Amino acid sequence: MPHRRELLGGTAALLAAGALGNPAIAQRRGPARAGAAAPPPGTPASTPLGPLDTQAKQALLIDADTGAVLAEKNADERMHPSSMSKLMTVYVVFDLLKQGRLRMDQTLTVSEKAWRMGGSKMFVELGSQISVNDLLHGVIVQSGNDACVVLAEGVSGSETQFAELLNEYGKRLGLKDSTFRNATGWPDPEHLMTCRDLASLSRHIINDFPEYYGIFNVRSFQWHGITQENRDPLLGRVAGADGLKTGHTEDGGYGLAGTAKRGERRLIAVLNGMTSMRMRAEESERMLEWGFREFENVVLFRASDTVEQAPVYLGDRPTVPLVGGRDLVMTLPRQWRRNLAVKLRYDGPVPAPIAKGQEIGQLEVSGQGVPPMTLPLYAGADVAKLGVLSRIPAVIGRWVSG
Numbered sequence: 001m002p003h004r005r006e007l008l009g010g011t012a013a014l015l016a017a018g019a020l021g022n023p024a025i026a027q028r029r030g031p032a033r034a035g036a037a038a039p040p041p042g043t044p045a046s047t048p049l050g051p052l053d054t055q056a057k058q059a060l061l062i063d064a065d066t067g068a069v070l071a072e073k074n075a076d077e078r079m080h081p082s083s084m085s086k087l088m089t090v091y092v093v094f095d096l097l098k099q100g101r102l103r104m105d106q107t108l109t110v111s112e113k114a115w116r117m118g119g120s121k122m123f124v125e126l127g128s129q130i131s132v133n134d135l136l137h138g139v140i141v142q143s144g145n146d147a148c149v150v151l152a153e154g155v156s157g158s159e160t161q162f163a164e165l166l167n168e169y170g171k172r173l174g175l176k177d178s179t180f181r182n183a184t185g186w187p188d189p190e191h192l193m194t195c196r197d198l199a200s201l202s203r204h205i206i207n208d209f210p211e212y213y214g215i216f217n218v219r220s221f222q223w224h225g226i227t228q229e230n231r232d233p234l235l236g237r238v239a240g241a242d243g244l245k246t247g248h249t250e251d252g253g254y255g256l257a258g259t260a261k262r263g264e265r266r267l268i269a270v271l272n273g274m275t276s277m278r279m280r281a282e283e284s285e286r287m288l289e290w291g292f293r294e295f296e297n298v299v300l301f302r303a304s305d306t307v308e309q310a311p312v313y314l315g316d317r318p319t320v321p322l323v324g325g326r327d328l329v330m331t332l333p334r335q336w337r338r339n340l341a342v343k344l345r346y347d348g349p350v351p352a353p354i355a356k357g358q359e360i361g362q363l364e365v366s367g368q369g370v371p372p373m374t375l376p377l378y379a380g381a382d383v384a385k386l387g388v389l390s391r392i393p394a395v396i397g398r399w400v401s402g
Contacts, residue, residue, distance in 0.1 A: 001098065002023070005277050006326070010077070010238075012101070016122060023342075024205060026388060029209075029250070030096050032075065038289065039085065040199075043073070044073070045059050045061075045071040045072055045073035046071070046072060046073065047070060047071040047072075048070070048333055049294060051334055052057050052071050052287075052290065053328070054071075054271070054282055054283055054286075054287065055067070055274060055279055055328045056271035056272060056274055056283055057073075057074060057079070057253065057272060057273025057274075058073060058075065058077055058079050058194070058270075058271070058273055059071065059072065059073040059074070059075070059195060059269070059271045059272075059283075059287065060072045060073075060075040060196055060198075060199050060269070060270045060271075061266070061267060061268070061269045061270075061272065061287050061288070061290075061291050062199050062268050062296070063110055063205060063263075063266070063267060063291075063297065063331040064203050064207075064259065064267060064268050065264075065265065065266060065329065065331075066295065066297065066329055066330065066331045067203075067333035068156030068295075068330070070267070070285065070291045070294075070295055071290075071291070072195070072196075074085075074195070075194060075195040075196045076177060076194050076195075076196055077195075078177055078192040078193070078194055079192065079194065079195075079240065079252060079272050079273065080185075080187065080249055080251040080252030081185055081191070081192070081198060081247055081252060081255065082185045082194070082247030082249040082252040082255055082272075083143050083185045083245060083246060083247035084185065084198055084245045084246070084247035084256070084257050084270075084272070085146060085178075085180065085184075085185040085191065085193055085246075085247070086140075086143065086167065086183070086184060086185055086245055087198070087201050087202060087205060087244065087245050087257060088166050088170065088178075088180060088201060089139065089148050089151065089152065089166065089183045089184075090139060090140060090205065091169065091201060091205055091208075091209075092134065092155070092162075092165060092166060092169055092175075093136060093151055093155070093206065094205065094208070094209040094212045094269040095208075095209075095211065096155065096209075097132070097206075097257035098209065101341060102155070102314065103132065104131065104132050104136075105131055105132070105133065105135040106131065106132050106338050107129035107130060107131050107132075108130060108131075108132065108135065108150050108151065108153070108154035108176060108381045109127065109128075109129055109131070109150075109154070110124045110125060110126055110127060110128050110129075110130060110136070110150055111148075111149070111150070111153055112126060113149060113153075113159070114146045114147075114150045114153065115146065116286055117145040117146040117148075117149055117184070118140065118145065119145045119184070119186065120143040120144060120145055120231075121142070121144050121145060121146050121215075122135070122138030122139075122142050122144030122146050122147040122223050122224075123144075123146070123223055123224040123226050124138070124144070124146045124147060124150060124223075124224070124397075125224060128190065130150060132151070132154075134151055134223065135147045135151050135177060136151075136212075136215055137215060137218060137221045137223075138221065138223060138323070139151065140215050140216055140230075140243075140245070141215070141218050141219075141220065141221040141228065141229075141230045141231075142221055142223070142228045142231075143231055143245070143246065145184040145186065148183040148184045149183060149184065151183065152177035152182075152183035156303055157251055158313055159183050160340070161167075161179050162183050163181050163182055163183065164312060165182070165193070166180035167179065167180050169177065169213060169289055171400035172266075173200065173201065173204055173325050174200065175193070175200060175201060175207065176193040176256075177191050177192070177196070177197055178192065178193040178194070179191065179193075179257025186287065187249050187250070187251055195270040195271075195272065195351035198257050198270045199257070199268050199270045199303070201257075202257050202259060202268050202270070203209040203268060204217070204242050205244075206259065206268075210221045213242075213243070215243075216232075216242060216244055216245075217242040217243050218230060219236070226344045229245045232244065232245070232256070232258065233246070233256070233277070233280065233281035233284070233285075234245060234258045234260065234281070234284060234285060234288070237285060238258075238284075238285050238289070239260065239261050239262060240260035240261045240262040240266075241258065241259070241260040241297040242259065242260070242261060243258075243259065243289075244251055244256075244257045244258050244259055244268075245257050246280070247272070248277075250402045252272060252273065253272060253273040253274050253275060254272075254273075254274040254276060254277060254279065254280040255258065255270075255271060255273065255274070255277065255280065256269070256270070256271055256272075256280050256284050257269075257270045258270075258288070258290075260282050260288050262292060264281075265292070265297055267288055267291045268342070269284055269287050269288050269291070271283055271284055271287065271304050276296040278339060294332065294333055294334065295331055295332065295333055296331070296332060296334050297329050297330070297331050297332075298329065298330050298331075298332050298340075299327065299328070300327050300329070300330065300342065300365070301324050301327070301328045302327055303324060303325060303326045303327050304323070305323065305324070306321040306322065306323060307322045307323060307344060307346055307363065307377055308320050308321075308361075308377075309321055309322070309323045310346055310348050310349070310360060310361070311348050311349035311350070312349055312350050312351075312352055312354065312383050312387050313349035313350065313351045313352065314351060314352050314385055315350075315351075315353070315354065315383040315385065315386065316341065316352070316383060316385070316386055317381075317383055320354050320360070320380065320381060320383050321379070321380035322344070322346070322360055322377045322378070322380065323339075323377065323378055323380040324376075324377060324378070324381075325357075325376075325378050328363070328375065330365070336367065339367045340364070340365065340366075341366050341367050341369040342363065342364070342365050343363070343364045343366075344361060344363055344364075344377070345361055345362050345363075345364060345382055346361025346362070346377070347361075350383075352383050352384065352385040352386065353382075353383060353384055353385040354379045354381075354382065354383040355379065356378075356379055356380065356381055356382045357378050357379060359377070360377055360378060360379050361377045362374050362375065362376060362377060363375045363377055
């Protein structure tokens with residue numbers, strides 16, 4: 001008769017290697033409850049290890065590979081993202097380049113509106129023709145508001161229409177709490193994002209456009225005879241830092257969406273609401289260093305690993321391998337590795353026929369501070385059903401054994 005199979009109570013053997021992989025499963029903290037009061041700005045960030053002091057009003061630190069939340073503070077609070085929202089403009093342009101609807105060497109015309117834009121500038125010349133490649137450098141390295149408007153008008157005809165496109169892309173990417181009113185992050189009461197959306201957008205840029213992402217690591221760019229340094233304070237300061245975007249307005253304060261990669265691990269930090277450039281640099285550096293120091297990625301199973309050989313009933317083979325189908329990697333505080341518990345559950349013996357890829361059981365992961373996870377396991381091979389004559393001994397044997 002069918003029974004429930006439980007095993008893998010301890011995980012020392014599974015975790016002994018401790019190698020890093022390309023994960024496809026992540027543990028995530030659930031969204032904040034609707035209507036829940038946000039912590040006041042002076043409170044620390046919450047983490048699996050306890051409170052973490054930060055002077056940012058809003059903050060989020062995630063593992064870019066697994067999506068695990070390492071620290072968060074008001075991460076779902078809508079805020080003024082300032083120039084960090086230029087990442088949405090960059091995403092759209094990257095996507096149009098990938099689709100072939102734009103070319104890097106394609107030139108766009110500088111309108112009077114773009115030429116007159118205030119704030120941070122690339123210093124475009126009125127009526128000139130500038131390549132998409134140079135405009136992207138102007139946006140990413142120099143944070144040029146003027147370059148953003150040239151791109152917006154070149155893509156959609158007007159910045160207003162381009163903002164509608166940004167909102168369409170935002171919905172497509174699952175940015176649930178973002179509203180775009182312009183291409184630059186210029187102050188507007190309805191131009192809002194959250195740290196969680198900015199972290200998700202950053203992750204998409206890194207993963208979706210590796211062929212273009214290197215522009216974020218360009219340290220300086222010259223246009224119109226003016227050389228400007230990349231405004232990202234983490235470049236050259238934090239080991240493995242390779243880009244994304246700063247921001248500052250009176251309403252939003254100083255903010256940064258930054259990332260660093262060390263070996264196979266990448267972390268993304270988004271902080272906002274700080275009072276100076278120095279505070280922005282120091283808080284971002286401190287949070288990233290803390291994340292790399294206190295957490296690690298632990299491989300539970302590789303995609304090709306057989307988790308268990310499940311017995312088969314009336315099949316042309318006695319067992320069927322159970323596989324996860326993809327790497328199972330978790331981001332954990334380093335001292336929690338030995339406290340993790342893994343259980344495998346399935347109804348067995350599994351009746352034939354069985355198709356490769358058919359879901360057979362579940363893997364349950366739990367432990368101190370680890371949100372419970374239930375993950376599917378699949379048949380790693382086809383198993384045909386025995387013929388009529390071949391079934392008789394198997395049926396009799398099972399009947400005798402009860």
